[in-house]
Amino acid sequence: MTEPAANPRAIATRLQPHVAQLHETLAQPALDPTAIINLIAALLPEAIGLYNSLMAQYSGPAKSVEEILAQADANADTLISQADQQGLK
């Protein structure tokens, strides 16, 4: 997240080696907690930067907080009604 313009391609390029390293570390038979935590700590700011950058560029017109929460509510309704249809509650 060092560049002010938040170019998603540039962030993705910086993110790639971190992801590759994490992928490799997670594939080891014995998980090394310290290595994993350090890798995620290095990766997370770039991942959040990329997420925010893509959201800003590709999510269309900005939505209000209420619009976003209404969508989340609709998802919650789907979860509840789908569970009900499976014969629950």
Place this chain on the structure above:
Amino acid sequence: MKRCLIIAALALTLVLCGCPNTQQQTQIAQAALTASSTLVAAQAGEITMYNQGKLCQGQPSCISISTADHQFIQEQFHTAGTLVKTLDSCIRTSSTNQGAAACVSTAANSFDQIYTSGGTYIKSDEARKDFEAAISATKLALTVLAQAFGGTAK
């Protein structure tokens, strides 16, 4: 006059401090949306897997989920739906970003309990792995934001 100006300045300061930053509130709301979208996709996947398992029973490489596991998982999704609704209304009524972050932290911690109960109860390895991955992703979406805005989710 001077006293009036001081009172006005204090009132303005209080209003500005009390008003949540819209961009941050949007990010917090977005975390709730991301979490709920992850859950909806996982729920649909589990239902499909359960139904396919019923059709392919006895065949090689058939992944079959027991009805008891399926019902348990769907109960957890039902609970998750209620949690998301509680989270949404908590965010709506929060007057500060810290308050909204606290709502997210509380929800993230509740998802921890769902994760633990799934690991204990679900017998089907495949269903348990998928369930744990979905709940972990949900919790991660909430935790990252909560921590960024001063919440206490772990």
